[in-house]
Amino acid sequence: MSLLPFTAPRQGRLLAGLTLGLSVAALAMAPASAQARSLETAHGEIEIEGQPERVVTLYEGALDAALAAGVTPLAAVATRGGDGVAEYLSDRVPDIAMVGTSREFNLEAIATQDPDLILASPYLSDEQYQLISRLAPTVVPENNGFSPDGWKAQARLYGKALGRTAAVEAALEDVQTRAEALEAELQASDTTASLVRWMPQGPLVMSSELFSTGMLEAVGLNVTDSGLVKDGRPHSDPLSLENLEQVDQDLLFLATLNDEGRQALDTARQSPAFARLDVVERDRVFAVNGQLWTSASGPLAARAVLDDIEAALLPDSE
Template sequence: MSNIRTAALLVAALTLAACGQTDTPSDKPAVAQGGAEFGQAGEKSAGFGTDAKPGQFPRTIKHAMGETVVEKRPERVVVLDGGELDNVVALGIKPVGVAYPDGAPTMPTYIGDKAGSPENVGGTTSLNLETIAKLQPDLIIGSQLRAEQQYPKLSEIAPTVFAVRPGYTWKENFRLNAAALDKSAEAEKLISDYEAHAKQVGEDIESRTGKRPTITMLRFMPGKTRLYAKKSFIGTILIDAGLPQPPASQVDDLAVEVSTEQITQADADWILIGTYGNQTKTAQDQVLGGPLWQTLNAVKAGHAKPVSDETWFLGLGVLAAEEVLTDLTKTITS
């Protein structure tokens, strides 16, 4: 168990480092950097997958940690993050084990009973390898960002396939997971349907409101307040829908981090608000109860609304993306 704890601590440290902010003048928001090779994650992920034909096993899967041979069609799948959970459920598979995000340690409401009753195998940064082994999986899927240090031990348990990272590469990650599961055609159909839906949502909002409103995705987290930017899950959805973000969020990275004094950077036609983990451990009450908040145009117009963090920020898959699009339409046009 000491080795497991050590590995978990290493992953936690790496994750915190990856989410750290750069040193910038106090009057400017800091970029919440996505970590090493963040900007190249999409390009790198595009080369992942398999050359195997539909139904062909064994198949070799190229992924973030190299190549893995999947000997037979997987039936007992363990997923190590919310994106992988979303992906397998979207493809009609009920995982035998799931690692939940540390700040949301239960089955997401938007997935509900569609995932069955998988075993809890720990948090995304604190995996329980013993529990995973007992489940006798024939495939483990996760990401290099979350669990690189545990990859060798996971690979001893079962064939293990890792994306580079969760987040803005969610479509590439879906395709990678589908390749390992021999469900690539199904994944492509779901992505195509989502993209058509996103385009329609943007058109409907423009038709019903008279414009394409700017939208800020504000998220309160323990120790940080973020404006999510272009290279985030929600950022890609807004781009696909043709809905712009305001200047402060127009960075080619995960997010910008703002202080309570910088909250005016969040102003837009709409501010949609997520809360990760325990609200009392975030700056949410301080910001929303502060004088600057009341000066924002979106707040004055009644256009600052809470959204489901587990869907809009933690879903990281096509099912969550579809739910976000539906919520987005209702929120802005109702």
């Protein structure tokens, strides 16, 4: 399946008639008695009729929220560093269709799904929206920059679009309860922690304003990016091994996205610069899945991150 970037205007001409036809057909098939609901999105107010049955997600957080709400989408995009959905969701949607990546979508593959609702990313461009929204009502959350709690508002919007507001609220409350219980058990407010994604070009310190670092904060840890991440950026520039002491905190969570990253980390672990870190000597370095910790978001991802934190810091609790 070839991925078609949105920068090619010819695609818009080829698909315009098809997509407009699909949109009209989807509206015609909506139950006449369905109660419409209005949603405020990044592209203005849209109305959703009835209970969507053919949902396509173009954002990892949207897939997570849909599944948490009890809806199984027909299609999704591949997670960063992989060719399928993130591993923590793969068992839930073993047969889900892939319609692109987080940056490129195959419009023909999306149209083939005959969607009646598309849940997209807050980073979707205006140009992309103009094309995709011809296929079906497309929900795009407001892009308010990086925030450790922004995923909650996104999940609520997706839940409302799906007609599953109560289910999403219940999932969010469950996450809150679990985080508070872990915080009480850990008693770790004076404990510093950093999250680092190890890439082939070197380690990237992740911002303290992200979803997963927000979960670390939610259990009472003091998360720091050591001042290495510029405002509005998700991570630092790659660090050299000689500068690793800048991430030498009480706890270090190390994420990798794929085999290349894991191989680079394995090589780095053999270096004197890595071995002399105090956090390494104290054996307080924890390997985590980068697809989950540095790419995902949503209620199910939050539960999975909390599971990892508990397994790392309270290994005898089970």
